[in-house]
Amino acid sequence: MTLNRLLAATALTAATLFGTSAQAATAPQPAVSHHYVDVQGVKIFYREAGDPSKPTVLLMHGFPTSSFMYRELIPKLADRYHVVAPDMPGFGFSDSPDRSQYAYTFDNLAKTMDGFTEALSLKRYAIEVFDYGAPVGWRMASAHPERITAIISQNGNAYEEGLSSGWNPIRGYWNEPTQANRDALRDMLTLQSIKWQYTHGVKDPDRVAPEAYTLDAALVARPGNDEIQLDLFKDYANNVKRYPEFQAYFRKHQPPLLAVWGKNDPFFLPPGAEAFKRDIAKAQVYFYDTGHFALETHVEEIGEQIHRFLDANVAQKH
Template structure:
């Protein structure tokens, strides 16, 4: 059976005509031309998907159609990634505060005043800044290997931690030569996967091609350095969790060398009712477990009344 056509665990299988189409768009926000993918009924609850390094909204290609029958699913490319374009005259400073500011402007340009956020990797510190700034807008959080705790940082962060403590050109060049390569990007996709050969090459090949654009590697190195600002902000993220108590599902590739399972379990400290699930896969869990993740999201949000189906039932 074609997995793209398989339905929610509690729903009949969809036919080809029932699979919501994904369209691509661009919008100016914060002086940036943001590329984004969207699918689903414009009146349905919004699910905002935020990608990580070194990928783009392309990573959600299997997830979007599986959610768009119940949600308005929107996935932007962050500045410096994918097909979002930052004009040179914008003089953009690549930091996580800046990424969050741009995505905040993006949500406002689209008139999004309430949404669920799906946070992965870099999408976590970006999305959680939105939550802190506008807790009333975030109706729930799905964290797929999106970390907010020191204990969630794995040993794979070693070279980048060294760069934080000694931001020399030599350490910057070590990262340039050893992380910003096709081989390392492929490793991020396949490490911890039971059958690495099953991971389609399109994702890591596209990521590498886009990273090879003139100037892009320097952008990535700037963000590596600024990631230390996220770690310093972890206590503030945790305070946001305690105060606002957003419903949270942590669904985690348990073999991720960057964000280890302890980071998922740690959500219980500040959101006792958080749901935590582990999948036998790596960092890019959607490459191998899109069906399981989509079903878990639907079950989680349906139980909390955050779904198009639930709203239609209540309106009858």
């Protein structure tokens, strides 16, 4: 073989082996757009990326954050999926109706989020849940199991053993819903406390972007939002009461489930992630050496794991 032919063959082999990954590495990430939609008189803000003809992934945020928590994950999934991330009422850039006009319960949040999916004509979707997004998502899945293609839980709990002692002050309010016990929880709404939620259990807190907890604290500090959050603290007791119902949904329908868990979470313990395996035979559970807001420090690793899971369980069925 001549030198020119050898070089040409080598180049062709390299292109075959590495061309696809090299192109993927340099390909621009899908653009994220920002929208509002009216749902039963409540203006809901949402982020969206990817081709709407592709399988949909619905990202549900938790307390005290918003769809902003998914800002880095959305484009990572949108290369092959239609990704939608709403802000629930009282959070982020969605409306915060007056408490006299809108009941801040998890039942009502789930009703609004169901209405959101219907307003966008999302007939089937994989759902990622985090923190408060979990009990909202469990309600949505239990009510409409035919809509759910798969579940990703990032520190989204459904089991008693997943609740840490960090819930004790809130449990005290459940047991004795006095004004004194309600007021005792206000410290959880301060910038210092919200920052702690982001940084506790994180090996390198400098990796946590300050705009995340600063934005959360600023939105929680809006007039009247503290009372909204305290209402939800109180109503969380109803989520725990419904855990057996949610677990029955898992057992009956066996949705593909991936748990990606910050193992140092001060609120939701690793046994809560392992417990999924009791009810879903093929549940996949992975732990990461980080805290509650695991995407702040491990979005690359978790994003890759989610992508593999969706590729195996959702893309092939579309």
